[in-house]
Structures are given as structure tokens and as C-alpha cells.
Amino acid sequence: MTTPEQLAFTDRMAHFYAREYGFPPVAGRVLGYLLICRPPQQSIAELAEALMASRSAVTGAVALLADHRAVRRSRSAGQRMDHVTVDSRALDPTGFAAEIYQQQAVLAREALALLDDGDSERQAILAEAAAYHDFLADRMAALLAEWQSKREELGFPQKG
Numbered sequence: 676m677t678t679p680e681q682l683a684f685t686d687r688m689a690h691f692y693a694r695e696y697g698f699p700p701v702a703g704r705v706l707g708y709l710l711i712c713r714p715p716q717q718s719i720a721e722l723a724e725a726l727m728a729s730r731s732a733v734t735g736a737v738a739l740l741a742d743h744r745a746v747r748r749s750r751s752a753g754q755r756m757d758h759v760t761v762d763s764r765a766l767d768p769t770g771f772a773a774e775i776y777q778q779q780a781v782l783a784r785e786a787l788a789l790l791d792d793g794d795s796e797r798q799a800i801l802a803e804a805a806a807y808h809d810f811l812a813d814r815m816a817a818l819l820a821e822w823q824s825k826r827e828e829l830g831f832p833q834k835g
Contacts, residue, residue: 681711699739709722
């Protein structure tokens with residue numbers, strides 16, 4: 676049985692992921708519950724019951740979260756249903772990849788080249804956007820190295 680404290684936590688996760696990432700609230704609730712539930716692997720039916728949500732809503736949330744590598748679905752040999760758990764790759768440092776920022780800088784420069792000479796306000800916005808994304812792309816490698824050093828300092832196990 677899910678406790679009121681657990682449900683309150685899952686609701687806070689739902690609000691955060693809806694506000695910050697545009698996820699449907701049930702996705703944040705599923706992720707929040709998977710972080711605190713026992714056992715850590717849950718079936719769709721177990722998640723739906725614990726969160727008082729429909730199985731179809733939970734199935735859609737799990738699909739979305741799996742696409743974002745936040746959860747993983749697995750099925751043991753001989754079992755007829757999947758189990759869902761938090762994906763251990765969720766904290767992989769993919770957010771440090773410079774490529775996404777490089778692509779955004781290229782797009783900003785493409786948009787800038789398409790503007791007529793008379794729109795100086797949008798030109799300034801796009802020029803700053805390109806410079807900002809170039810800056811982020813340049814900083815990502817250094818930030819990743821800093822994070823790896825910090826992980827080691829904190830004693831987290833090496834990933835490999």
C-alpha cells in the first residue's frame with residue numbers, strides 16, 4: 676500500500692517534470708514511485724494500483740520514460756509481464772555532449788542568415804543565441820572532466 680508521504684512525493688515529482696520538461700504528470704509520478712518503492716521492480720499493474728492511475732496512462736508514461744532512458748522494462752524468462760525499474764544509465768553524462776549545443780548554434784546562424792537586414796532586434800537575439808550555444812559547446816568537455824573528478828572524490832563506483 677502506498678503511503679500518503681509516498682504519494683505526496685510522487686506528486687512533487689509529477690509537478691517538477693511537468694513544469695520543467697513538459698512530461699505528463701503521470702510520468703513524473705511513475706518515476707518518483709520507482710525511486711522509492713519496494714521492490715524496486717514493478718509491473719505496470721502494480722504501478723497503476725500504487726499510483727491510483729489507469730494501466731494505459733502508466734503504460735504511456737513508462738514508454739515516455741524509457742525513451743528518455745529514465746526507466747527500463749525487462750522480462751525474465753518464463754514470465755508473462757514486464758517489470759519496470761529506474762534505468763541505471765539515467766545519470767550517464769549525456770547532458771555534457773557538446774553536439775546538441777553545436778547544432779543549436781548552427782540553427783541560430785542559419786536563421787540569422789535568412790533574416791532581412793532590417794530586423795536588428797531578432798538579429799541581435801539570434802547572434803547572442805549562436806554565441807551562447809558556442810560557449811556551452813566549448814564548456815561541456817571541461818564540465819564533464821570536472822564532474823568525473825567530483826564523482827571519484829565522492830567515492831561513487833566507476834561506470835564501465
